[in-house]
Amino acid sequence: MTMVKNIFIRFFEYIGAQVLEKLEGIGSFTKHFLDISYWTFKRPYRIKLFLDQFYFIGNKSLFIIALTSVFSGMVITYQTYIGMKVMGAYTLVGPIVVLTIAKELAPVFSAIIVTGRCGAAMAAEIGTMKVTEQIDALEVMGISSRQYLGVPRVWATMLALPLLNLVFLFVANIGSWFVGVEVLGIEEAKYYSKLKSFVSVSVLFEGLIKAAVFGYIIGLIGTFHGFKVQGGAEGVGKGTNAAVVWGMIVILILDYFLTSILVKVLYEYGV
């Protein structure tokens, strides 16, 4: 009997500890968010650091995004064609693929790649600075580490991701055209015939807004897990890992809610 009781107590202790830990995490993340927002508008503005980061993100992700987007475009065209052929509606392949890429694939995949490449790098870099007391050195000099290291990274990802999203969109469509027209033999005129009635500027906007929001979140999560690092090299590893895992989880969850909001805001037909 006492054993059962003990297990019960242990169980609730465990749950309690987990809940507390998560709440604490949310609290410190919120504080990080507020800090970054506050420092964004405080002088001096670190334009050069922002540009360095912006270049770094583009440079690190551009090639991978170009490479993966072409194949994503190709495979999605293939799959859609198989589905549509059954219904004899293969003229819809073009518009469906373009919509899927512009609204979902481009922003989400670009975001996931940037999380892996840059969110991780941010956490590793800031985390290393933390464990080697470089962050303390900044603070002791009277420089805010959030302003110096955090703000430029968050804004750089937020502004770079929409551009990468455009690259993804463009290259993926080349891949899709290639498979649709050249491989599957859909006539080019038919492939594009229905495009006009489905695709509007709003579609482009939807992708761009999503990409910007994702970029902001990736920057926020990457820097957060960097500043949170404790201990030595092991702590840096954990922080890097957390930045990637949480980055991806949050992007995928946020994608649903963003979609449901943007659909109402951007399109006449709404839902």
Added chain:
Amino acid sequence: MLESAISCRNITKKYGEHTILKNLSIEIPKGKITTILGYSGAGKSTLMKHFLGLVKPTKGELTILGNEVPNLNDDELRKFRKRFGMLFQYAALFDSLTTYDNIAFPIKEFTKLKKKEILKRVQELLRAVGLSDESLYKLPSELSGGMRKRVGLARALALRPEILLYDEPTTGLDPITTKMVNDLITTTGRTENTTELTSVIISHDIQATLKISDYIAFLERGEIIEFSPTKEFKNTTHPTIRKFLDLTTH
């Protein structure tokens, strides 16, 4: 009695249930070298973080160079910290920046000096810590531990601080580098600064402490159990300190 640079009055610091500093009072004199000795975990680093306003006391008053440190807001704190220099245990150089950029960092950040003037100042500082221009464009990863310490010290001195803090400046260094760092600590005050430089050192290196300090404080479980000029400190009768002294000096 000498004028105090740092004045702690009845400072208590608690982390949750744990009391790290207990009703601690100390007056650190201006223009002197004061070392805070103590076993690991005694609260030395915590005390130093109070000086910089990185940690706030749970209770008590702390006046540094006329500022009530716990009452400063964030902006005032950042301004206040510019009057400090700090040499970190492993120098804490920015590892993406060269020696020049590391030392120039606070100068670029807080003064309006021109490029030429900055270079001149950096070279001057480099010489003050005994390095040649050869190291100027090397990255921290290309410098030895001792050289990194020197660069760290040059960076700490860049804005002519009034108080210089050293967190275990010689822990983990070989005897020769240790001697060099200790010599550096004693000479910096005189060669570099125009205003009176107050140095505060955290250490468990008793030998060096006895040699270079003007005053020594002994911190034990969050309390200062002895604080006196070095000569008196050597002859203390306090049993805990005697043990510490006899263990490490022969």
